[in-house]
Amino acid sequence: MAEVVPIDTVSINDAADPRLRDYVDLRDVQLRKLLEAERGVFIAEGEKVVRRALESGHRARSFLMAPRWLETLADVLEGTDAPVYVMPESEIESVTGFHVHRGALASLYRAPVPTVAEVLDRARRIVVAEDLMDHTNVGAVFRSVAALGFDAVILSPRCADPLYRRAIKVSMGSVFWLPYARVDDWYAFPELLREHGWTSLAMTLSEDARDLRELAGTPDLGEKVALMVGAEGHGLSPHWSRSADVRVTIPMAADIDSLNVAAATAVACWALGG
Template identity: 55%
Template sequence: MRWSGRSGGAWQYQKVLEYVTAPDDPRLSDYTRLRDVELRKSLEAERGLFLAEGEKVIRRAIGAGYPVRSVLTTRRWLTQLEDVLGDATVYVVTDEIMSGVAGFPVHRGALASMRRTPLPSVETLLKAAGGRILVLEDLVDHSNVGAIFRSAAALGVDGIVLSPRCADPLYRRAVKVSMGAVFSIPYARMDDWYAGLAQVRQTGYRTLALTPDQRATPMDAVKLGDRVALLLGSEGDGLSSHWLEEADEAVCIPMSPAAMAAGVDSLNVVAAAAIACHGLMRSR
């Protein structure tokens, strides 16, 4: 069924509505088993897609230039998105079918299958970015990656470089936690972890390794130049010894003596990233 809508008296878009009545309908295969991480990683890589969940995130993905493959929604949510869907194919289902396909209740009412676009090379990103970037080493939790992107976008970070093993920022959970901030900040992925920092430094960035070690330079005391790359390590172990040794300077977020005495000697990586990003902005 082809359906058209009006905006300001002019016909501006025409989309295909397909009413689907079974959760195993092959037309919905982009949306199946959203909580099966390994299946989703394989399927999305094979098809070159990612999923955006909810009206705000879908709008931000479309606004960032990602093409729409299709949309899965209920009748109630269709009118909320009609102005941005263009000629996309829209699968309309009941709430029960939506939950059956996804594997859980989709409270935001709409999912969009978006086509991935090519990432820039690390060299291209570093040359184009401004003076403040993050470099993430082996953060494997999608929620943490999404939250760091959100903080980075809110606090004016110019770009993010990912080590090869970092979680995918366009995985559904990362996109959701970031509230679509993954679409607003450029990022690239290293091909070579071992030599990756050398490439960052060769482009003129001074590398600061964030560590819980209180002997490091306090973040609010470090001298920030025109180009600074802040290195953040994995959720459990932090930065590798290789990156710590190769960085230009180790920096820390000072902890209160009372907290240290009570055994609280560090912050989780998301909180640390937000505080450190705020610190990067003090000289801008």
């Protein structure tokens, strides 16, 4: 059972209460990246997300909420030993730097991420994301992958963190249970996929790419299919695009360069089947 700890709001005004250090400046992306990696934690925001994080097996380090959320989350708090820091909403805002609409916050320990080999062994349809910088896009890709029946996500070394607050929210919590791993050796990855028996499809706008509609009708794409999608703006790197078994494109209808990467991923997952 969690211990409820009312925080003396006077002490907060020095903004340095060590119990609250996981929750400072939640809008400062650079600071948060550093701080969460260093401490091995991530932040869940809102009653539903906190609930899903715990249900998926993540262990809480602490909670921070206004008094009115204690009752709503009573069942969840019963199952944990982590302290629950309780403060008025306005004081929470002065710690986190913004108004927390959906109530509770939790700081949770990051679980060890499986290796790429472990993820590949248990999947047959994956999305491989290269250098997505935008947390909204990372979250949206996870949500679409999960909803459309793909099995896992593989991230390039520079891809944004799926456990960043905004990515979690946009993913509808699917980052908590959808298997994912991060590639160490970006350059060798297409070859690794081949060695493991995967057919890799590079989503690209290049001239020699096949039309997704035609490709989706191909009866035998292979038992294990990896759909590779590239960064916002520039798309897949030439190396990954060239190394893929097949280059595939969504033909653009109008005076517009491309679909957003999350929309393109959703369309391709749909077209290729789950």
